[in-house]
Amino acid sequence: MQRISFAEMHCSIAQSLERVGEWWTLLIVRDIHLGLHRFDDIAENLGISRNLLTRRLETLVAGGIVERRAYQKRPPRHEYHLTEAGLELVPVLMALMAWGDKWVTPAGGPPVRLVHHECGAEFTPRVCCSECGKPATTADVTALPGPGAASGPGTRVLARRSGLAPEGS
């Protein structure tokens, strides 16, 4: 499969995909979040090859999303845990799960229910505004160039819109 790095793209979605866009990566984060911390358990739950899981875990550790913790010295054994960045990625997964529950519902209905401790209710994750708390939908939101906008790949369209880059660039 063709693979081009998104590293040069001035876009935080592209930068995020650079870290978590690989096949399996988000499912590994899901499994660790659900309490699977050992290599064998993750491999078995996902039905993923050991080689592939090794590579994906290395990427996640290098990307600061997962950390290895020794739980035994002789022989050395490690567990995998989410870092703070990894923990903050989980709500994004919950939002993706809600989208999947609605638009690509697995047979039998949603496989997972979520309960919110704060209010005690079963809930649907929803993307909201940090300022007013109301839902943020495409009809409700305008994207404008930010401080890191550039005319490089990925943000030309926004840069043009604001006059940062000429039409022909």
Next chain:
Amino acid sequence: MQRISFAEMHCSIAQSLERVGEWWTLLIVRDIHLGLHRFDDIAENLGISRNLLTRRLETLVAGGIVERRAYQKRPPRHEYHLTEAGLELVPVLMALMAWGDKWVTPAGGPPVRLVHHECGAEFTPRVCCSECGKPATTADVTALPGPGAASGPGTRVLARRSGLAPEGS
């Protein structure tokens, strides 16, 4: 790159990745959302090969996320627009963008600012509870097996936790 279908996995994250997990797919959704509706414009903005873009757009159309609309008859020409499912995916992208802004900030800072029409403020997308409206974080949420939970790949861990599947399954 190894590619195993997630189609059999009882998990709405896996099912979502089956539709939108391919390289570039989410960036194509982003570009269409930002107003690029023509093949050449998307190809140029992303710096993606025409072959690859053709395949990804076909996947997105087949998955019900993007639709082709004729805008000219002779010769036939089409534009690409987001379907309702595609539009509802955009807030998930906004949440991923916010994660990227914080954890993998592109040089110069966040490339995009978002303004919420509802309140008029620049905001950070946040994943919240549909019932109480407060943020949903890993510390705040418990995942339980839903109606579609099964002992198949991907949800064994949750099924076990609730006694739906034996430890050895």
